[in-house]
Amino acid sequence: MGVTVAVGLALATAQLARGQYVDEQIGMVTPAENDPDDVIDRTRLSDAGADFAARCEMYLRQFGTSTAGHEIAR
Incomplete structure (x- = not known):
């Protein structure tokens, strides 16, 4: 939950x-996107x-596996 909350606060x-x-x-987000509204639109759950x-x-x-090489725990 921490990553999701941090992303939400940053956006x-x-x-x-x-x-x-x-x-x-x-x-x-690939390709990288800097506009917060666009990031929200592209990552919003339906x-x-x-x-x-x-x-x-x-x-x-x-997002699967991040570019940092950390797989999301299952």
């Missing part, structure tokens, strides 16, 4: 500050329902 901060979202370490922890896991699983 919200970038939106509020009218700044850029930089994802150099995790590499979630379905609703499951509890918060399950949604966090679903969010991260859509």
